[in-house]
Amino acid sequence: MAYALCVLIFFISLLQFALTENSFKNFQVQFRKKYVNNSELLLREQIFAKNLEQIEQHNARFRQGLVTYEMGVNKFSDLTSEEFQAFLRAKESPLPVQEKWLESTESPPDSIDWRELGAVTEVKDQGICGACWAFSATGTLEGLYQQKYGELLSFSEQQLLDCDSSAVGCNGGIVQYALQYVAESGLKIGEEYPYVQEKLTCQNTTNQTVKVYTKNYVGIPSYNETELKKAVGLIGELSILC
Numbered sequence: 001m002a003y004a005l006c007v008l009i010f011f012i013s014l015l016q017f018a019l020t021e022n023s024f025k026n027f028q029v030q031f032r033k034k035y036v037n038n039s040e041l042l043l044r045e046q047i048f049a050k051n052l053e054q055i056e057q058h059n060a061r062f063r064q065g066l067v068t069y070e071m072g073v074n075k076f077s078d079l080t081s082e083e084f085q086a087f088l089r090a091k092e093s094p095l096p097v098q099e100k101w102l103e104s105t106e107s108p109p110d111s112i113d114w115r116e117l118g119a120v121t122e123v124k125d126q127g128i129c130g131a132c133w134a135f136s137a138t139g140t141l142e143g144l145y146q147q148k149y150g151e152l153l154s155f156s157e158q159q160l161l162d163c164d165s166s167a168v169g170c171n172g173g174i175v176q177y178a179l180q181y182v183a184e185s186g187l188k189i190g191e192e193y194p195y196v197q198e199k200l201t202c203q204n205t206t207n208q209t210v211k212v213y214t215k216n217y218v219g220i221p222s223y224n225e226t227e228l229k230k231a232v233g234l235i236g237e238l239s240i241l242c
């Protein structure tokens with residue numbers, strides 16, 4: 001009996017721990033969430049609960065080995081997926097025609113971790129600004145630059161936001177055009193042209209310590225893991241069209 005009670009208490013305290021860990025209150029505190037009024041708060045609480053349920057269902061599948069990754073709460077957990085996409089993803093725009101494709105007959109290594117090879121910068125935060133295209137472009141250039149020159153630098157998303165005239169700032173842009181801009185104008189490091197989460201006037205970028213230029217890029221077909229593995233293993237830098 002004592003044993004059963006013990007187990008039960010243990011179980012309850014575990015359960016409580018899990019509940020408080022992911023409670024909406026905790027979420028609000030952790031991510032400093034303030035809502036304009038009570039109905040907004042209730043709405044966000046409902047959305048959070050729905051997301052949490054989805055996360056828990058997914059993680060149950062993860063524990064059974066049915067999916068390969070775990071999910072968790074983050075600062076976006078009070079948004080519906082439609083809201084999240086509207087905030088962070090670029091608007092649909094016509095893509096440039098992809099003319100060059102990765103054509104390699106080499107086999108990629110079985111595994112590679114570019115972080116261990118020092119080619120990956122820290123995770124960046126685009127904030128509430130649809131600049132994924134700019135981050136996608138800088139990520140690629142940072143890895144390439146490190147592979148070529150041995151130094152890991154963080155390049156300027158803000159310069160792309162302000163100066164790539166094919167893009168509409170926080171409302172979206174296209175990675176390929178951003179890379180074309182970099183081919184023509186070069187790109188400064190982030191420290192010299194820091195990210196401010198909104199499109200401002202393009203600064204004079206003539207004067208700079210480091211400027212990177214692109215020469216070329218190739219495409220890989222969508223939804224093809226074989227090609228994706230080849231590109232990750234043999235080249236490394238990939239931009240995701242977002």
Ligand SMILES: *[C@@H]1O[C@H](CO)[C@@H](O)[C@H](O)[C@H]1NC(C)=O
Binds near residue numbers: 036037038039040
């Ligand atoms: C609460 O705030 C939301 C979002 O700004 C607004 O749409 C809604 O009308 C407000 N509701 C009340 C009762 O003030």
Ligand SMILES: *[C@@H]1O[C@H](CO)[C@@H](O)[C@H](O)[C@H]1NC(C)=O
Binds near residue numbers: 207208
């Ligand atoms: C260019 O850089 C130098 C050294 O960093 C600085 O002294 C100078 O004021 C800069 N000029 C412009 C136009 O930004």
Ligand SMILES: *[C@@H]1O[C@H](CO)[C@@H](O)[C@H](O)[C@H]1NC(C)=O
Binds near residue numbers: 207
């Ligand atoms: C940009 O700054 C450089 C000096 O660093 C200057 O020579 C050039 O005229 C400036 N360009 C523009 C468009 O202001």
Ligand SMILES: *[C@@H]1O[C@H](CO)[C@@H](O)[C@H](O)[C@H]1NC(C)=O
Binds near residue numbers: 223
């Ligand atoms: C992926 O690309 C390879 C060529 O590398 C091709 O043989 C294969 O059929 C493609 N798979 C799909 C699903 O398109």
